[in-house]
Amino acid sequence: MIDLRSDTVTRPTAGMRAAMASAEVGDDVYGDDPTINRLQASVAQQAGKQSGLFFPSGTQSNLAALMAHCGRGDEYIVGQQSHTYKYEGGGAAVLGSIQPQPLDHAADGSLPLASIRGAVKLVDPHFARTRLLALENTIGGKVLPAGYVLEAAALAREYGLGVHLDGARVFNAAVASKASLQDMCAPFDSVSICFSKGLGAPVGSMLVGDEALIERARRWRKVLGGGMRQAGVLAAACSYALEHHVDRLAEDHDNAAWLARALGEIGELEVLPHATNMVFVRIPDQDASALDSYLYEQGILIRSSYGGPSRLVMHLDVSRAQLETVVAAIKQFYLTRPSCVPQ
Ligand SMILES: *Cc1c(COP(=O)(O)O)cnc(C)c1O
Secondary structure (H helix, E strand, C coil), rough: CEECCCCCCCCCCCHHHHHCCCCCCCCCCCCCEEEEEEHHHHHHHHCCCCCCEEEEHHHHHHHHHHHHHHHCCCCEEEECHHHHEEEEEEEHHHCCCEEEECCCCCCEEEEEHHHHHHHHCCCCCCEEEEEEEECCCCCCCCCCHHHHHHHHHHHHHHHCEEEEEEEEEEEHHHHHHHCCCCHCCCCCCCEEEEEECCCCCCCCCCEEEEEHHHHHHHHHHHCCCCCCCCCCHHHHHHHEEEEHHCHHHHHHHHHHHHHHHHHHHHCCCEEECECCCCEEEEHHHHHHHHHHHHHHHCCCEEEEECCCCEEEEECCCCCCCHHHHHHHHHHHHHCCCCCCCCC
16 A cells, blocks of 8 residues: 555564564663663764653653653643644543643744733733643644744743754754754754654654753653563664654655646646645645545545645655655546546
8 A cells, every 4th residue: 555644654674673682671660771771872962962861652751751851730831733632632631630722823833922922811810820842843734934942932931931843853953944953952951753654663652851940741641551571672663763764754855846846747736835845735625525535545545624625745665756646546547547636
C-alpha cells in the first residue's frame, strides 16, 4: 500500500530492526537502561537543555510536561487546533486538572500576541491561574516564524508564564528552516519531540527541559503509566532514526512540493499552500468517498475529510515514483468519473 494518511505509518527499516535487536537494556524505572540513558543525554544536549526523559508517546510526553508546569486549577494558553488541546482527549483537564484557554490561530499557525496578552488572567480568586503558554511547531505542517516564536516567548515571560513546545515535528521545522534543534528549542522551557512521525521509529518521544522540570515530569510519567522497563529496544530505534533519518526529511519536503504542484494541475482539486511534509487538498465533497475507495482499490490510502481539506503526508516509506502513481490514479479517477461540479 502507498499510505499517505500520516507520517506515523512507517515501518522500522532493516537497519533500525538490527539496532533494536542488539540494544543493551536494563530496567529504566531504576534508571538502569544504558540505551535510554544515552538517548536522553544526547537529545537533551542537541536541544540545548539539561535533561531528557523518554516516553512511550507524544501525548504522554506533552501531558507530563503540562503537569510539570501547572498544578490543579492552573491554566495553559493553547491554540484551538493544537494537538495538546484538540487531539489528546482533553488529558490536561481530565487527568491534570489544568484548564485550557484555547485561542484562534492566525493563518500562519501562530497565536496572535494580542490574543495571548488578552487571555492572561489577573491574579484574582475568580480566575484560574495562567501559568503556561503552549505552542506547536510545525503546526498543520507549517513552520512558525522564528521571530514570532521569540516574541511569544518573551511575552509569556513578561507575565511569568512557562513556555512549552509540542515539537512532535520539530525536526521537520529545523530541516525546513536550516536551523539546529538547539535554535528551535532555545525559546522554550520544555519541548516534546516525537520519533514516531517523520523520523520513522515505531514508538517513542522525548521531553527535554531543565533538571527540576524533568524530575517533576518523571514522577508524572510513572503516575500516567509510562514508566517502562527494558525499553532500550525502543530507544535504539530512536537513536537509529536520529542518526539516519533527520537529514532525509528534506526529501519528504521536496516530495510534498512536487505533489502539491502535480495535484494543482487537476482542475477538480483545490491545493492549499503546502508546508514541510504535508499537502492539503480540497476534494469536492461529492467525490470524496468515491475517490477514497477508488484509490484504495489501487493500493493507495488517503484520509479525505468532509468539509475540511484532506491531508496527504510524506514520509520515509513514500517515494517519488509512488507519488507519480498516486497522481496518475487521481487523474484516472476524474477521467473515468467526471466531477459533477460545473467547470
Ligand atoms: C503525533 C503528535 C503528537 C503525539 O502523538 P502520539 O501519537 O501520542 O505520539 C503530539 N503533537 C503533535 C503535533 C502530533 O502530531
